[in-house]
Amino acid sequence: MPRDRPQPEPFEPSWLERSLNRYLLAGVVFMVALTVGFVGYRVREPSLRADAARTQRADYTRIGRQLFAASCAECHGENASGGGTAPTLNSKQFLSSTSDAQIHALIAGGISGTAMPAWSLDFGGTLTDEQVQQVVTYLHSLGAHAPSVPTWRQSGMAASGAGAGSAGVPGRPGTAPANKQANVTVVNVTLSDTQGLAGPMTLTVAPASVKAGKVKFVVKNAGTIVHELIVLKTSTSFDQLPVADAGDPPAPVTSGANKVSETTSVGETGDVAKGATKSVTLTLKKGSYVLVCNIAQHYGLGMRATLTVM
Numbered sequence: 631m632p633r634d635r636p637q638p639e640p641f642e643p644s645w646l647e648r649s650l651n652r653y654l655l656a657g658v659v660f661m662v663a664l665t666v667g668f669v670g671y672r673v674r675e676p677s678l679r680a681d682a683a684r685t686q687r688a689d690y691t692r693i694g695r696q697l698f699a700a701s702c703a704e705c706h707g708e709n710a711s712g713g714g715t716a717p718t719l720n721s722k723q724f725l726s727s728t729s730d731a732q733i734h735a736l737i738a739g740g741i742s743g744t745a746m747p748a749w750s751l752d753f754g755g756t757l758t759d760e761q762v763q764q765v766v767t768y769l770h771s772l773g774a775h776a777p778s779v780p781t782w783r784q785s786g787m788a789a790s791g792a793g794a795g796s797a798g799v800p801g802r803p804g805t806a807p808a809n810k811q812a813n814v815t816v817v818n819v820t821l822s823d824t825q826g827l828a829g830p831m832t833l834t835v836a837p838a839s840v841k842a843g844k845v846k847f848v849v850k851n852a853g854t855i856v857h858e859l860i861v862l863k864t865s866t867s868f869d870q871l872p873v874a875d876a877g878d879p880p881a882p883v884t885s886g887a888n889k890v891s892e893t894t895s896v897g898e899t900g901d902v903a904k905g906a907t908k909s910v911t912l913t914l915k916k917g918s919y920v921l922v923c924n925i926a927q928h929y930g931l932g933m934r935a936t937l938t939v940m
């Protein structure tokens with residue numbers, strides 16, 4: 631009788647195998663949970679997003695209505711329905727012919743030369759950009775049920791003594807601003823500095839992208855010295871233009887350069903005195919533009935910004 635051979639040790643001790651199996655099982659359960667979770671999330675995601683957008687629109691409309699009552703109703707009437715000294719904004723004709731972006735620009739930058747002030751903090755107003763957007767959302771929400779008021783701009787305006795009829799445009803009395811002419815987009819530019827050449831300078835632009843066509847630049851000098859706005863058509867990044875020129879008109883120099891080249895300029899305001907506002911209307915094609923103040927050293931001190939024309 632052959633003697634029993636000794637049993638070999640099992641390859642893995644059974645306690646180790648049991649433990650491994652437990653981990654494997656836990657891993658599989660976790661993976662299945664993740665997979666199911668992701669699929670479920672993917673299915674619910676679009677409606678979550680739509681819900682969030684709807685909630686935000688409702689909140690904006692509500693806050694916008696309050697802001698309007700507090701800031702705008704005294705001139706534009708309760709619920710934007712006119713009767714004050716300013717146009718009726720709750721008008722089908724106004725709301726359907728004016729895009730939200732245009733309304734935003736009108737509120738943010740105001741309408742120079744009229745009682746309509748600039749509201750955006752950027753232009754010395756009291757509303758943040760988000761608050762302006764809330765008012766726009768509120769006005770937009772009126773659009774669906776707005777009554778037909780073809781003479782919306784006349785609402786009570788004669789009473790404001792705005793020079794009724796002086797512009798000679800029927801239905802648009804008074805100082806009918808150029809930015810209400812068809813297809814002119816208003817871009818507000820603020821030029822600023824706090825200590826002249828001794829400190830940084832700024833050039834802000836709102837909105838920073840516009841549709842191709844007529845663009846009216848309303849340029850305000852909020853600084854302490856003379857500035858200007860020059861619109862250059864270039865795809866170079868706004869802060870990478872070579873400062874290789876000097877003189878008036880700027881020409882390349884080998885030393886003492888303090889300006890950028892203006893060879894790609896499509897238009898400019900000329901000098902804008904401290905505290906003054908000047909506008910210039912240009913016809914812009916699609917492309918990238920850089921707005922600068924090219925008075926000696928001002929570009930280098932920060933007076934440059936991008937404008938995209940779509």
Ligand code: HEC
Pocket residue numbers: 697698701702703704705706715716717719724733736737741744745746747749765782783792804805806807810
């Ligand atoms: C002090 C009076 C006054 C206040 C306050 C005022 N506006 Fe105006 N607004 C005007 C006048 C006047 C005009 C018309 C300017 C013109 O002649 O084109 C105007 C024009 C507008 C226009 C353009 C209408 C059009 O037909 O072109 C919009 C939009 C507008 N205001 C929105 C607002 C909003 C929003 C507020 C509050 C945040 C506001 N306004 C507060 C006086 C005011």
